[in-house]
Amino acid sequence: MKIYSLVTVLFLGLMLQGCFSHKVERVGTEENIDLSGRWNDSDSRMTAEAMVDQILGGTWISNHSGDTGKKPVVIVGLVYNKSHEHIDAETFIKDVERAFINSGRVRLVQAGDKREELRRERAAQQEFASKETAKKWGQELGADYMLNGDINSIVDSYKKEKVNYYQVNLELTDLETSEVVWIGDKKIRKYIRN
Template identity: 50%
Template sequence: MYKVLSCLLFIGIIALSGCGPTTQVTRIDSDTVVDLSGRWNDTDSRMVAETMITDCLSHVWINNHNQTSGERPVVIVGSIRNKSNEHIATQTFISDIEKAFINSGKVRPVSDKSERDEIREERADQSEHAAIETIKRMGRELGADYMMTGEINTIEDREGGRQIVFYQTNLTLTNIESNEKVWIGEEKIKKYIGRKKFKM
């Protein structure tokens, strides 16, 4: 009798374990817009960056620079601070900004501080180990004319299973030599998040 009960218990455990939730993964196009939680996501990052850089490059500062220097302005993206109450991958947003700058063809973006340090180490290493005709010289970096900085803020309003999340991104472009702010832009996103309650 004991063996029969043990066998039935074992079969029951196996049966129950097979009834658990399963995970299904489907690959989708990286440009597909998917909002699961309503939080800031890759689509928000890309769209905000593209919209704001398009606006930035349509203002008078770039024409003034081109007329004065005769060359495309050199731009560096500085810190983008996350002042929201959620985790936002600001480095991804910075990369989206740099990509929008590069794709415009109107400015010359340069590497930020962390990237420069790594590149300088490589040049120093080349001076010791690379063939003379392939060594890249020191002191040939492009000095940036302008720096872009900014921040991302959120405001939330929540009631029951409903929630409104408001994102505001502010970016500023500053002339590094004169400290003059030549462009200030903002972009807003408002999301309604409704959560259904399960009925037993």
């Protein structure tokens, strides 16, 4: 009985020690931390920045500005996750939109559900806001170009080694003519040993 009690006390002591060894540390959001080898926030941010640098370095932007004398208006459409893992493409899309806005070289308009929410608000204003402050219909800024793409992956593994390969492909299309004016990609390869 004493041995059983001693074993129980030791077991509970080890369990409690394991509970107290958990440590959480705040780190900067710009710091690259890769625990699993899967797609993460650093991959999303770095890929978005690299892709927007590629887009803004393309000839399409000077062609547009030269033809119209204005900044091009861009809408970011869907980026499909075709990878082997769950990737929230919305965080990547937001990183791309942020990089566009921060560049100051293009104008960005809302897409999808957010645009519909704005339209519902504008409709409500027609009924509930004063005539002087209600926002008018038909004043939306029309996009010149739409950005779409996909996130793909390939996994190669053997025994305790694995390579996760990601390729993000984006295309920028003229909305009026359907002409593809820019195509780019960003590749990431991660080597994982267990």
